[in-house]
Amino acid sequence: AITTIVMALGTQRMANKNAVVRKLASVETLGCTTVICTDKTGTLTQNKMVLKKIYCDGDYIDVTGEGYEVKGQLIKGKNVVSTDETMKAGGALGSIIDSGILCNNARIKPNEKDPNIVDFVGDPTEVAFLVAAKKAAVDIDAKLLEYSFFDEVPFSSERKMMSKVYKKADEYMIYTKGATEMVMARAKHILENGKVIPLDDKKRRQLLEINDKMASMAFRVLGLAGKSIAANSVDTENENDANLFEKELIFYGLAGIMDPPKIEVKDSIELCRRAGISTVMITGDHKGTASAIARDLGILTEGKLSLSGPELDKIDDEKLAEICSNTAVFARVTAEHKLRIVRAFKNRGEIVAMTGDGINDAPALAQAQVGIAMGTGTDVAMESARVTLVKGDLRAIARARVLSRATMSNIRQNLFFAFIYNGLGIPIAAGLLYPLFGVLLSPMIAAAAMSFSSVSVVGNALRLRSADL
Known part of the structure; x- marks a missing residue:
């Protein structure tokens, strides 16, 4: 008790x-x-992911703004990157934005009280990509309507990457994001300055060095890639096979996400x-x-x-x-x-x-x-x-931990008091003093003493309420 x-x-x-x-x-x-x-x-x-830096086309692009506010800009050097430049067809930056939107299971909407802040459902890392797309003035809903979802190769802690597959016209579009080294292992080419070129060993080493540099600045770094394949080349019986979609990808670049x-x-x-x-x-x-x-x-x-x-x-x-x-x-x-x-x-x-x-x-x-x-x-x-x-x-x-130690100390104190109290009280209640002094305690006194024992235990235990933490 x-x-x-x-x-x-x-x-x-x-x-x-x-x-x-x-x-x-x-x-x-x-x-x-x-x-x-x-x-x-x-x-x-805080698990409040904010995409702060992008690396593509051999250069860095900074993304301004904090938290889940959609107010912000994409800045390259000292110049603001325009929406037209961001989404230029065949550009690496636009492909990264597209991958962030389409290889994504999160959804955002404007906060009712403050439209500059978004409410979201989904993983905060994926939310960071959608917020960055908003800062780039990209219409996310319109982008999603361009494609018909076909399949997903989900993320796992072993794979450390995920892919989503969409159908557009007579092509399947694959968008992939994940740990840089895992995504690069599935990539054969890189999109750089509007051209698709081989991703050779030298390029791989450069990208891994950039990845490590960004990581040393406390960024969570993700690699983004993708490709398109003819619809008639896909064996739908193997549509869930990662090896079917996640091979010979085109690497787009790196995204640095800050989680303070x-x-x-x-x-x-x-x-x-x-x-x-x-x-x-x-x-x-x-x-x-x-x-x-x-x-x-x-x-x-x-x-x-x-x-x-x-x-x-x-x-x-x-x-x-x-x-x-x-x-x-x-x-x-x-x-x-x-x-x-x-x-x-x-x-x-x-x-x-x-x-x-x-x-x-x-x-x-x-x-x-x-x-x-x-x-x-x-x-x-x-x-x-x-x-x-x-x-x-x-x-x-x-x-x-402090309270735990105080609790165990309190238990030891109460057990000590109980042993001393009962060690003296029980023999006296049993008549130990009667042969020597002729004193025999009334049962009422013994009952009161036992009740006081319980009260003292509870009283000592209540000191935990005021323990200094």
Whole structure:
């Protein structure tokens, strides 16, 4: 009863601080946490994607504007790029805009109160492309009406790319976007200055260097490509085969999307560090992007390592357990990689808390001693986790850990008081003093004493309401 009362009050206080505990046992475990493995997008960052930079035709184009405001311009050098220039037939920039609109499952509409801001349904990364198209003064609805949807090769954490296929007249148009290296692996040509030329090894190296440069500036970089094929050359029985559509593509260029860190995250990480908790970033993003953000947030400090998914594939579990304590960033990882990383820390004897908000985080959330889901995330993630941060604020983890320790301390205090109280009270109530002093307690006094014991336990537990967090 003592433990249940104190834990119930502790979890109530945690809920008031936006950390909802689904399993009481997690209260104790949370107080012992030594490592927090955290997803990046939506957990450390705001998940408000803004397309800020485009690379095509051997040059950069900056996209102005913030958030989901459609006010903005495309600027090349010092000049504003006109709509006619943007959508010039056969141009790389227009092809990138087209790919962003058509290889997309999101939808936007003007906000009722402020038409300069859009409301949206769909993935924020895809919304960023639609907002950029609006800034380029492209009529998205009219563009969609030009095509008839035929098929989709969906995104997966393993493929790290997606394609959509449309029919227009007697041709099928394929539009692809995804991780630059994955899209380039499917491309044979590149569209540059209005001409389709071979995508040779030199061009590939140049593009990967540009990709890494943009990633080091904390951009999430996506490659865009596409092609058209004659309708009569498509075998409809294999219409879902990625190899049918995603081959010999024409590479258009790169799009740099910025997802700013949450304002409170840096302080949260510092709070955790002072409490003796190491923070590790686990993300599907490019290693350069993840490392840049991790440095800015104070996760990737001097002497710490960053590893990518392909590098992890070359390391066995035993070696991973050796090096994970000195690794602050794991990038380009899949759900399986996340599971391996959590297990590696556990094999080192660490008490692991895993935070995440996506479907691909669910296995790792379930594997960690404390799975912590963002309240702004998917239902699958919240079902897999033991704790949910209602507002997705990482500071709640540091507060919950302090409260967890206060709760366990309170339980120990109450158990100590109960043992002392009962160790003295029960013998006296049983008549211990009668042979010596002739004193025999009334049952009413014994009952009152026992009631006071319960009152003292509850009173001490209520101190958790005023615990300093």
